[in-house]
Amino acid sequence: MISPGYPLEMAYFTRALAAVGGTVIGVGDQPPSALPEEARSTLAHYEHVSLSDEGAVLGALQRLARHVSIDRVECLWEPYMILAAQLRESFGVPGMTVEQTVPFRDKERMKQAIDAAGIRTPWHVSATTVAAVWEAAEQVGYPLIVKPIAGAGSADTYRVDSAQELAKVLPLLRHVPEVSVEEFVDGEEFTYDTVCADGSILFENVMWYRPRPLQMKMHEWISPTSIVLRDLTVPNLQGGRQMGAEVLPALGFRTGFTHMEWYRKSDGDAVFGEIGARPPGARVVDLMNYASDGDLYVAWAEAVVHGRISQPLERWYNAGCVFKRANGVGRITHVEGLDKLMADYGEHVVLVDLLPVGAPRRDWRAVLISDGLIIVRHSELQQVIEMTERFAAELHMYAS
Numbered sequence: 001m002i003s004p005g006y007p008l009e010m011a012y013f014t015r016a017l018a019a020v021g022g023t024v025i026g027v028g029d030q031p032p033s034a035l036p037e038e039a040r041s042t043l044a045h046y047e048h049v050s051l052s053d054e055g056a057v058l059g060a061l062q063r064l065a066r067h068v069s070i071d072r073v074e075c076l077w078e079p080y081m082i083l084a085a086q087l088r089e090s091f092g093v094p095g096m097t098v099e100q101t102v103p104f105r106d107k108e109r110m111k112q113a114i115d116a117a118g119i120r121t122p123w124h125v126s127a128t129t130v131a132a133v134w135e136a137a138e139q140v141g142y143p144l145i146v147k148p149i150a151g152a153g154s155a156d157t158y159r160v161d162s163a164q165e166l167a168k169v170l171p172l173l174r175h176v177p178e179v180s181v182e183e184f185v186d187g188e189e190f191t192y193d194t195v196c197a198d199g200s201i202l203f204e205n206v207m208w209y210r211p212r213p214l215q216m217k218m219h220e221w222i223s224p225t226s227i228v229l230r231d232l233t234v235p236n237l238q239g240g241r242q243m244g245a246e247v248l249p250a251l252g253f254r255t256g257f258t259h260m261e262w263y264r265k266s267d268g269d270a271v272f273g274e275i276g277a278r279p280p281g282a283r284v285v286d287l288m289n290y291a292s293d294g295d296l297y298v299a300w301a302e303a304v305v306h307g308r309i310s311q312p313l314e315r316w317y318n319a320g321c322v323f324k325r326a327n328g329v330g331r332i333t334h335v336e337g338l339d340k341l342m343a344d345y346g347e348h349v350v351l352v353d354l355l356p357v358g359a360p361r362r363d364w365r366a367v368l369i370s371d372g373l374i375i376v377r378h379s380e381l382q383q384v385i386e387m388t389e390r391f392a393a394e395l396h397m398y399a400s
């Protein structure tokens with residue numbers, strides 16, 4: 001398991017691999033003392049090595065391989081997906097090769113592969129120079145999106161409505177070696193996430209972003225909300241589910257977690273956004289667990305180790321998460337509105353995880369969870385919409 005304790009949820013996946021019978025060797029750049037307990041207590045062995053030094057990782061594992069057999073290489077942390085694929089090739093173990101992993105990392109290669117399968121992507125052109133961006137903008141038209149081909153968390157992503165705006169945005173992209181210039185797709189934004197084994201989808205998840213992620217990133221006053229949906233049979237999700245089922249074979253995905261984003265236009269058409277060969281971040285796996293009363297960490301581990309999920313995963317609830325950003329800079333001073341909201345909805349609130357008074361604010365641009373989160377759940381979607389909207393509007397954190 002590459003990076004078995006960072007980010008934190010990796011430790012839950014590591015623990016799950018061990019829980020379903022795997023003997024797990026961790027390879028990571030965290031010092032052993034910094035490993036979360038869930039990982040430290042379940043790893044059979046830990047190699048502390050810089051993950052950015054591929055030669056060092058390979059060397060460490062070759063030494064180990066004289067004593068133990070390495071049967072699988074798992075990595076759920078985006079920056080090291082290619083490293084994991086290289087290791088699989090070096091050790092001749094099954095799973096995704098470098099060739100298969102690249103389309104999950106390079107958004108242009110991704111869309112080329114999806115286009116070739118006849119699936120609807122936004123119009124897109126890649127560019128490595130300022131002149132090429134202008135040319136791409138001519139072809140694509142406004143409004144458009146400019147974004148890195150290997151971005152994450154909406155970093156360096158801009159909606160551009162005119163040539164004047166493009167002129168202002170271009171200097172901000174100087175540090176990005178290659179961008180995608182895309183048609184701006186208006187609509188609602190959803191995920192389509194799966195756990196697969198041997199090319200079969202064993203578990204599906206659809207999450208609704210409110211508002212769209214780029215909006216969350218642009219305006220600090222917004223309380224980003226994610227809702228994992230209970231009923232996946234409603235008509236307006238079928239385009240995305242169908243698309244997801246076509247995208248996975250188009251990219252040759254076989255086993256593990258996937259996280260796709262798609263747009264639903266007002267005319268109902270589904271348009272591909274992007275896909276990762278890993279679970280979604282920002283506590284979405286926990287939302288899946290709250291929605292199903294299940295354990296998706298274990299379900300993934302079973303899929304990887306045994307090729308099946310032993311417990312059926314039913315969706316009982318819609319589960320919604322609201323991330324809060326404090327007003328002001330510095331340390332949290334007080335929270336307002338929580339008592340009233342808890343009095344109204346307490347029985348449906350499954351998690352309140354806000355920074356305590358006195359804690360320094362987190363950087364909301366860098367981490368979606370910002371200064372804390374609330375998770376609610378209910379079998380009726382309308383109830384979750386109402387509760388999340390009220391937590392967004394009426395719960396206030398302050399800092400100074």
Ligand SMILES: Nc1ncnc2c1ncn2[C@@H]1O[C@H](COP(=O)(O)OP(=O)(O)O)[C@@H](O)[C@H]1O
Nearest residue numbers: 122145151152153154182183184185212213214
């Ligand atoms: N072609 C597009 N049309 C409309 N919005 C887009 C488009 N591409 C990106 N966005 C917005 O920017 C966000 C981030 O882009 P995305 O491709 O998902 O990259 P990442 O999440 O890896 O940063 C999306 O969630 C969406 O809100």
Ligand SMILES: [Mg+2]
Nearest residue numbers: 153154261274
């Ligand atoms: Mg995205």
